[in-house]
Amino acid sequence: MLNQAVKDELRAIVGEGRYFDNPKDLLLYSYDAFMVPGLPEAALLPVSTEEVSRIMKVAFREKVPVTARGAGTNLAGGSVPTRGGIALVFTKMNQIIEISKENRIAVLQPGVINMEFQQELTKQGLYYPPDPGSMAVSTMGGNVAENAGGMRAVKYGVTRDYLLGLEVVLASGEILRTGGKALKNVTGYNLTQLFCGSEGTLGLITEITVKLIPLPETKRTLQAAYKNLDDAGKTVSKVFEIGILPVALEIMDKVSINMVEDFMQLGLPREAEALLLIEVDGPEAAVAVQSERLTVLCRDMGAHEIKVARTLAENDEIWKARRSVYGAGARLKPTAIAEDCTVPLANLVAMFQAVVKIAEKYQLPIPVVAHAGDGNLHPMILTDSSNPEEMKRVAQAMDEISVKAVELGGTLTGEHGIGIAKREMMPFELGEAAMEITRNIKKVFDPFNIMNPDKVVRIV
Numbered sequence: 001m002l003n004q005a006v007k008d009e010l011r012a013i014v015g016e017g018r019y020f021d022n023p024k025d026l027l028l029y030s031y032d033a034f035m036v037p038g039l040p041e042a043a044l045l046p047v048s049t050e051e052v053s054r055i056m057k058v059a060f061r062e063k064v065p066v067t068a069r070g071a072g073t074n075l076a077g078g079s080v081p082t083r084g085g086i087a088l089v090f091t092k093m094n095q096i097i098e099i100s101k102e103n104r105i106a107v108l109q110p111g112v113i114n115m116e117f118q119q120e121l122t123k124q125g126l127y128y129p130p131d132p133g134s135m136a137v138s139t140m141g142g143n144v145a146e147n148a149g150g151m152r153a154v155k156y157g158v159t160r161d162y163l164l165g166l167e168v169v170l171a172s173g174e175i176l177r178t179g180g181k182a183l184k185n186v187t188g189y190n191l192t193q194l195f196c197g198s199e200g201t202l203g204l205i206t207e208i209t210v211k212l213i214p215l216p217e218t219k220r221t222l223q224a225a226y227k228n229l230d231d232a233g234k235t236v237s238k239v240f241e242i243g244i245l246p247v248a249l250e251i252m253d254k255v256s257i258n259m260v261e262d263f264m265q266l267g268l269p270r271e272a273e274a275l276l277l278i279e280v281d282g283p284e285a286a287v288a289v290q291s292e293r294l295t296v297l298c299r300d301m302g303a304h305e306i307k308v309a310r311t312l313a314e315n316d317e318i319w320k321a322r323r324s325v326y327g328a329g330a331r332l333k334p335t336a337i338a339e340d341c342t343v344p345l346a347n348l349v350a351m352f353q354a355v356v357k358i359a360e361k362y363q364l365p366i367p368v369v370a371h372a373g374d375g376n377l378h379p380m381i382l383t384d385s386s387n388p389e390e391m392k393r394v395a396q397a398m399d400e401i402s403v404k405a406v407e408l409g410g411t412l413t414g415e416h417g418i419g420i421a422k423r424e425m426m427p428f429e430l431g432e433a434a435m436e437i438t439r440n441i442k443k444v445f446d447p448f449n450i451m452n453p454d455k456v457v458r459i460v
């Protein structure tokens with residue numbers, strides 16, 4: 001519990017306007033996109049590393065839990081203050097400190113919004129590929145803490161592939177620097193990558209250094225409709241076999257195609273069992289050849305309708321369908337839970353089929369979209385969190401999806417993280433030896449278990 005004297009001390013660090021302890025104000029920081037609430041006792045919005053460090057020194061002394069928060073868009077309960085304490089909100093640490101074309105790097109505060117960073121880079125002909133679906137609002141700190149991916153991960157990888165260095169405030173308030181601006185660096189253990197994906201449980205990210213690449217000259221999107229999901233799944237592996245590494249390679253199943261069409265009337269082929277969306281990028285001549293080869297491949301593999309964008313505007317038009325899936329689902333039911341299981345590519349269709357069976361077994365609508373090129377499925381469970389009977393079935397369905405993914409050689413989560421949503425399933429995938437090491441790492445960084453307790457790993 002935060003007593004009044006400690007509250008006053010915290011308020012003095014950030015000042016009025018960036019400190020809140022009124023329950024009505026605190027409601028804002030009590031949810032994330034997983035929609036399981038937990039009210040903090042105080043919310044603080046620091047503007048500097050020094051303020052974060054001073055806040056942590058108080059929290060460490062008083063053994064008060066601290067939950068870091070970016071935009072609160074994570075889908076695993078990661079930014080919910082399950083034990084009260086302090087919600088540390090990074091949205092005001094939102095400066096792009098440096099963009100260096102010469103060094104191919106950028107240095108950012110953690111509250112910078114992914115898309116705003118991308119827009120700034122585009123002006124300079126530079127590129128930072130990681131593009132989570134939430135990029136219009138999610139923060140770079142949240143992206144690093146979750147090791148966020150996105151549609152472009154097929155060709156360009158995820159957040160960790162661009163991460164060069166971090167500044168981190170530890171539980172004690174001490175400031176740690178990892179990595180740096182050098183594009184190659186193998187000095188010592190890779191602490192930078194240890195913090196990437198640690199979901200605020202090991203330290204608070206206060207500065208991020210990422211590497212940049214040149215902006216590709218152009219890009220082209222192709223949409224292929226299949227009457228058979230199996231044929232669409234087999235096309236995914238064939239794309240790589242014919243020597244093409246697309247930027248993005250997505251699948252929508254029949255339920256999601258029709259759900260989006262009901263919502264947006266985009267003229268999607270309602271009869272299709274699966275829709276493949278493929279994007280290639282690079283110099284114009286290469287893009288033209290690749291899109292021609294992909295058209296032939298999709299036709300040979302059984303696609304009955306193929307559309308190739310002729311302009312950048314038409315690319316965007318094709319992607320509208322994929323981008324509207326969450327919106328289309330959210331309007332059908334009060335609660336939409338996005339699963340995140342990931343399997344080796346050869347098991348993509350088997351995982352799709354397993355989800356269909358699980359949906360039937362638990363009588364739940366579960367449209368499925370997938371970052372197919374990465375084997376990363378997002379079954380979307382449409383439900384109502386105020387219905388306890390249905391939520392019991394949802395929990396069983398979620399567990400069964402996770403078990404099946406691991407049995408197929410995959411993982412519980414490809415990009416959304418563990419948070420509280422997947423914590424109890426983690427030993428099933430990792431085994432006891434890895435869990436023991438994970439708990440020991442947590443204890444080294446956070447001896448009093450105040451850094452986002454209850455998330456990822458439970459310390460008793």
Ligand SMILES: Cc1cc2nc3c(=O)[nH]c(=O)nc-3n(C[C@H](O)[C@H](O)[C@H](O)COP(=O)(O)OP(=O)(O)OC[C@H]3O[C@@H](n4cnc5c(N)ncnc54)[C@H](O)[C@@H]3O)c2cc1C
Pocket residue numbers: 032033067068069070071072073074075077078079090110131132133134137138139140141142143144145146147148149150151199200201203204205206326415416452455
């Ligand atoms: C519609 C929608 C689409 C999405 N699409 C994708 C997608 O394509 N790919 C993907 O990977 N994810 C996706 N997500 C999930 C989510 O957007 C990402 O996990 C994102 O990285 C979270 O960023 P955030 O700023 O919202 O962080 P938050 O949700 O606020 O926090 C996420 C985690 O990071 C910790 N944290 C936040 N800031 C810091 C910091 N400075 N230091 C230490 N820890 C910190 C928090 O404690 C929490 O555990 C999607 C979510 C939604 C709602």
